[in-house]
Amino acid sequence: MEHFDTIVVGAGVSGLTAARLLTRHGRRVLVLEARDRVGGRVSTDHRLGRATDMGASWIHGVTDSPVAAAAEAFGMRTVEFTVGGYQPDSRPIAHYGPDGVRLSAEAAASYVADIHAVDATLRDVVAESAPDASYGDVTEQALAAQGWDEERTQRVREYLEHRSEEQYGAWIDDLAAHGLDDDSIDGDEVVFPDGYDILPRRLAEGLDIRLTHEVSRVLWSPDGVVVDTDFGSFGADTAIVTVPVGVLQSDEFVIEPPLPEPVAGALTGFAMNAFEKVFLRFATKFWDDDVYVIRQQGPEGRWWHSWYDLTALHDEPTLLTFAAGPAAVETLHWSEERIIESVLEQLRRLYGDRVPKPTHVHVTDWQDDPFSHGSYAYMTVGSRTEDHDTLATPIGGVLHLAGEATWTDDPATVPAAMFSGHRAAANVLGRDVPIEDAWAERTATD
Known part of the structure; x- marks a missing residue:
């Protein structure tokens, strides 16, 4: 059985970031990826x-x-x-009413002002909400506080429902009240005319990556880890598991012994x-x-x-x-x-x-998709914001979880995946390393 310093399960941006940092700091790393390509949910x-x-x-x-x-x-x-x-303004947006006619500039401005008024109320309502409150609960409370008629209320209610869906792919009553707390947009947003997949392909350069290696079990103990795949087993001193929450929760992916608390409890607070x-x-x-x-x-x-x-x-x-x-x-x-x-x-x-x-x-x-079971994770009713970071609690000194769901600040994003991979690598190394080493041309050494 081949033995490595660290095995990284998953060649998405989180796993590639961790593997690249560890490799550049002198560790022998193996990346196991079930798909026939790198990138995970960057496709x-x-x-x-x-x-x-x-x-x-x-x-x-x-x-x-x-x-x-x-x-x-x-x-x-x-x-x-x-x-x-899911902004209502700040960029040119054509709003059409229920009759299919575009709203006038005046009507659109009034509608947008209503959204901002509810959002201003919503901040305090969410902060004071019960642990088991849903985003639907707090938005209804914020809407009721406006004292509007039903037609005016319904237009903003629809907007809030759509925002929950487009931000987290979840119905408003299924998302935790704090489910949108950690979304933050700083600076312009950009897209990639040549494709986002350039990022993982470049991060993967020079790494030992075994594609089409589907992991079925991660066996961990104080002595290290053994990772079972359909191409045999591999051993390592440590492992970083970066598979999506949907895979972690599936019967096809086994961690043995099972995840301990508080990690196990935090995992139940998320759904794909x-x-x-x-x-x-x-x-x-x-x-x-x-x-x-x-x-x-x-x-x-x-x-x-x-x-x-x-x-x-x-x-x-x-x-x-x-x-x-x-x-x-x-x-x-x-x-x-x-x-x-x-x-x-x-x-x-x-x-x-x-x-x-x-x-x-x-x-x-x-x-x-059997290797994700959804696009990304969201906080279910009753979960807590800190559950994101709790998922990344090191286990037994040998096992680490990483990925977009394990990062509290703006989860469900590629930056969250990258930050989580950086944190996992630092935890394995026992010291901080510059995240820039993941893409710098130079080769860092210890």
Whole structure:
């Protein structure tokens, strides 16, 4: 059985960051990856001569972002596209009312002001909420405090429901009251016209990575770890496990002995979401040139309510929408054709016969992915914000968990994955190391 200083399970950004740092600081590291590629939930489709990011797409705020620094070091081209935390304004947004007619500038400003008023109230309501409160509970309390009529209240209620879905792929009553506390956007947001997957491919350079090695068991003891795969077993002094929460919670992935407290308890506070992307490319652009986002209110927007204009990425008319939360669950086993017709029906409410058939379509299927069981993790009702960091508590001096769900500050993002990989590497080394060593050209030594 081959023996290493450290085995990293998972070649996503978290695992690659940890492996690269450890390797550059003199450790012999093996990375085991179940997929036939690196990147995990950073996945880019390069068919048809263009890059389509099926998983992670954005850097949500470039200020002090390690991903932005790594992208710059790797020469990754970026295009500014700031959408914020399902923001209602600050960038050109076309709001359409329940009747399918675009709101006037005055009506849109009034609607946005209502959202800001509720958010101002919501901060205090969330801070004072009970441990078992849902995001739905606190938003209803904040809405009631405004004293509005039902129509006005319903418009903002819909917005808050959609924000829960688009931020975390979860229905508002299933998300913990503090579930959106840690979302932060500092600086412009950017996307990658050449694909996000450049980042993991560059991080993977020079590492010992065994693809298509599906891990079934991690056996740990004070003496070290043994990792079982379909290609045999591997031993190491330490292990860093970076698989998604959905895999950690599955019966197909066994940690033995089972995770101790407080890690085990923290893990139960998370669930994988239902969040899929639908890309539609068109031969001609039928929507307005001056908008980032198209949004519709009312019951017709229950599922398809927001479309993001990605034309600037490849100079080709492109809209991105999301099947999130209940919409993603309901449409999971729909055919691609049925999903597209459902989306086009809503676009035609707003733009009529100007909406043609798309020339190309991409629809993701993360819920059925056996190596993730969803797109990313969210806090379930009753969980606590600190559960993120608790997941990363070192176990027995030999086992470490990392990944986007283990980082409290802006979880469910690629920066969170990178930061968590850095922390795990530092814990294995027993000292801090510069995160910049993960992408620096020079080779660091002890």
